[in-house]
Amino acid sequence: MIAHLDCSSGISGDKFLSALLDAGFAVEDLRHAVAAAGVDPARVEVQRAVRGGIAAVGLKVVTSGDRGPRHWREIRRVLESAHLTDTVKESALRAFGLLAEAEAQVHGVAIDDVHFHEIGAADTIVDIVGTAQGLVSLGIDHLSASPVAVGFGTVETEHGTLPIPAPATAELLRGIPVTAGEDESELTTPTGACLVRAFVGRFGPLSSMTLDTIGRGAGTRETRMPNVATLFVGHDTPIAGGTGGVVVTLESNIDHLTPEQLAFCAKELLREGALDVWQTPIVMKKERSAVALSVMAEPADASRLADLMLKATGTLGVRINETRRVTASREIVRIDTSLGEVRFKVSVVDGVRRVRPEHDDCAILASRTGLPIDVIAATLLREATESGQ
Numbered sequence: 313m314i315a316h317l318d319c320s321s322g323i324s325g326d327k328f329l330s331a332l333l334d335a336g337f338a339v340e341d342l343r344h345a346v347a348a349a350g351v352d353p354a355r356v357e358v359q360r361a362v363r364g365g366i367a368a369v370g371l372k373v374v375t376s377g378d379r380g381p382r383h384w385r386e387i388r389r390v391l392e393s394a395h396l397t398d399t400v401k402e403s404a405l406r407a408f409g410l411l412a413e414a415e416a417q418v419h420g421v422a423i424d425d426v427h428f429h430e431i432g433a434a435d436t437i438v439d440i441v442g443t444a445q446g447l448v449s450l451g452i453d454h455l456s457a458s459p460v461a462v463g464f465g466t467v468e469t470e471h472g473t474l475p476i477p478a479p480a481t482a483e484l485l486r487g488i489p490v491t492a493g494e495d496e497s498e499l500t501t502p503t504g505a506c507l508v509r510a511f512v513g514r515f516g517p518l519s520s521m522t523l524d525t526i527g528r529g530a531g532t533r534e535t536r537m538p539n540v541a542t543l544f545v546g547h548d549t550p551i552a553g554g555t556g557g558v559v560v561t562l563e564s565n566i567d568h569l570t571p572e573q574l575a576f577c578a579k580e581l582l583r584e585g586a587l588d589v590w591q592t593p594i595v596m597k598k599e600r601s602a603v604a605l606s607v608m609a610e611p612a613d614a615s616r617l618a619d620l621m622l623k624a625t626g627t628l629g630v631r632i633n634e635t636r637r638v639t640a641s642r643e644i645v646r647i648d649t650s651l652g653e654v655r656f657k658v659s660v661v662d663g664v665r666r667v668r669p670e671h672d673d674c675a676i677l678a679s680r681t682g683l684p685i686d687v688i689a690a691t692l693l694r695e696a697t698e699s700g701q
Contacts, residue, residue, distance in 0.1 A: 318542040322499025325439025331543035332446030334369040335527025345445040361530035364538030368528035373435035384412035403444035407510035414483040461493030513611030521546035567602035
């Protein structure tokens with residue numbers, strides 16, 4: 313499933329989670345995840361709400377007064393021992409880790425010593441764990457979002473009066489499209505910012521999809537715009553001739569690395585989950601020769617791989633564009649040949665079947681036998697064809 317989150321009225325943890333609930337995430341599944349995360353005796357109350365004339369789902373977390381762990385090292389310990397699936401646990405830890413890193417950066421302290429104040433409460437753990445579980449329960453593999461409205465003015469916190477967006481929120485939204493929005497108030501909270509950073513793979517307009525359901529999550533107060541986050545959930549629109557899908561292309565112009573260094577960066581990106589990496593010679597400003605480093609990725613991996621490109625190459629920016637692609641039906645089969653067992657890639661398009669030996673296997677055999685690699689490939693293809701493959 314694919315989904316798009318409208319953040320034009322801002323985003324908070326409860327709005328994101330409420331939108332998932334309205335889209336079909338079962339309340340009982342949320343309560344089980346909350347119990348498994350070890351934040352009892354927190355009680356989750358879900359009710360219908362109306363914001364600016366728009367009906368939505370509202371969420372409230374009621375606790376016994378015990379605000380729970382406040383330091384990141386304590387929260388991490390709780391989550392690591394939680395009885396959640398590995399996927400949900402890892403997602404929740406990643407989101408909370410981003411929050412801790414932002415707070416550490418803002419306050420100049422070691423990450424383990426981050427004291428969360430307001431966001432160390434049980435309701436934030438509910439928001440983060442619940443959102444991670446909700447995305448899995450609804451089967452949402454790829455999530456995009458609109459530019460994030462942050463609001464403007466000031467907000468009162470335990471650190472005193474702070475500008476909007478709050479420093480931690482601003483830190484979490486680095487590299488993400490933002491807008492002030494329509495309200496002189498805090499529209500996006502640190503928890504909301506960490507959730508979109510952790511789970512959104514692409515920011516921009518709504519992608520082409522066949523729309524299945526819509527979820528609307530209500531904020532806790534009225535704002536000039538309806539204080540509602542809208543989640544559009546659907547699936548890829550079929551494309552004739554193959555399987556359709558949305559991928560993201562990340563690109564950066566590089567003129568300060570050697571070919572060897574670029575090759576290392578490309579390998580790291582592939583190792584970290586990029587679908588493909590390629591380099592294109594270009595001429596930049598001032599007639600400087602350079603390379604456009606391009607990465608194809610799943611939308612869910614885009615933010616993580618963009619961060620890796622910034623870190624690994626030292627580039628000052630990464631362009632992110634959504635791309636639709638058509639892929640042929642394919643599989644890898646192993647075939648016994650006169651040179652041993654070899655992997656072949658088999659594809660089918662409009663009933664036409666094509667078989668091609670894997671290049672890596674051809675290269676190994678060429679090194680082993682001393683025969684030219686094109687002769688190896690031709691021999692393997694002939695034998696596969698003669699065997700009826």
